[in-house]
Amino acid sequence: MQNLGVQKVIVNEESLLVKEREMRQTFSRDEEDHLVGLERNVERLVGYLLEGDSSQVVSIIGMGGIGKTTLARQAFNHGKIKSNFPGLAWVCVSQQFERKCVWQTILQQLWPECDVSKMMEGELLEKIIRVLETEKALIVIDDIWREGDWDLIKHVFLPRKGLKVLLTSRNDEVALHADKQCVPFKPECLTSEESWDLFQRIAFPIKDTAEFKIEEDMKEIGMEMMKHCGGLPLAIKVLGALLGKEYSLHEWKRIRENIKAPTVRASGSDDRNFNLKVYGVLYLSFEELPAYLKQCFLYLASFPEDYKIDVEKLSYYWAAEGMDFDGASIREVADGYIEELVKRNMVISKRDVDTSRFETLQLHDMMREVCLRKAEEENFVQTIDTMANSESPCKSRRLAVVRLPEETFNVDTEVKNPSLRTLLFIKNGELKTRSLFFTRHQLMRVLDLSFAKFEGGKVPSSIGKLIHLR
Known part of the structure; x- marks a missing residue:
């Protein structure tokens, strides 16, 4: 970004532990726009969750972008679910997580008055089990990847009547591992008609009428580009938003020619050719940004x-x-x-x-x-998110220290690049730093020490040498 003399010195805010623990939770909003092809699935899923004698675990399985989280969110916020389950909790697990954080998030939502910030795992486990013994509850575990992840957190989900667990995952083995009697729910990709319906709602939003008018030539081009979306709602929404900003036939033709399949890290469980076509649409959405x-x-x-x-x-x-x-x-x-x-x-x-x-x-x-x-590709930022990932020298001028729980991080030994402009500490767990001497990083402009814990509790005096901080 161009230096325009913007004023701000150091972003250094006091952390609120509970709020930070919630930062890995996906959104469970009450509203979702442009729901196409979901209505029947939502009602079926709600029905599974309300069946008292069926399996304790219900799963939503499918590839990325098919709408697993959206479907789970709709069920979670459904009136019948809210009236049937006094206890509701939503937590995202993802590929990297800490069991303590997951349990804190669950307990905080089931028992809002409870201060979870200083609880150890044993106390969290005890209190969650106690809450689940006294009320019916639905707990959504969103985006869980591996069977081993379930084994780490499963201790709070003891078999009992009144408890339902809704999992979303790309891996159907995870759900079966969690519960052999699991009820699997596999959303299908949108049909051509549903895809076009969703596309029009995004590209041509008309509030006063349900009719969408589009030139025949543009429709033909749009339908051709839609094939790259493969019926995935995410890709269709992105393409619709992209084309909705371009109103001429010439621009639509230009975008059609620019949709390509870039080389990306595709999921091993998805068909690679299909994956590349979808990523081509998402990739183009970035290229078309100002x-x-x-x-x-x-x-x-x-x-x-x-x-x-x-x-x-x-x-x-x-x-x-x-x-x-x-x-x-x-x-x-x-x-x-x-x-x-x-x-x-x-x-x-x-x-x-x-x-x-x-x-x-x-x-x-x-x-x-x-x-x-x-x-x-653009060497825009480097992240250090595990002990094994701290492969300095850092060639980028931006560095984000994301995850070093219970580890000491020393800028002078870990970061070799004297041209570093940005240093951010973004934590999941406790972050400790032995020293932060900035004598070799005097070009620093952006510095966030919100989660840095200094030895002796004092900020190094060498920070005064960073005269370029904005």
């Missing part, structure tokens, strides 16, 4: 999978990188950028109920794959 939005979008590669990104903090990061304000406030500009990304279906957002301002952002797994791929 330059300033590309920079903002790539910044999201700094955050771990399923992380709920705080918009207030993100806006300060963007500002320090040189976001163009043109007389407006930091939040006004940031909200405008986020609004554009939301309309393009590239990010998932959550708004504050009272102010309607954006509160958090999240990336869908497949869109995050595009973000990571492009960030790697």
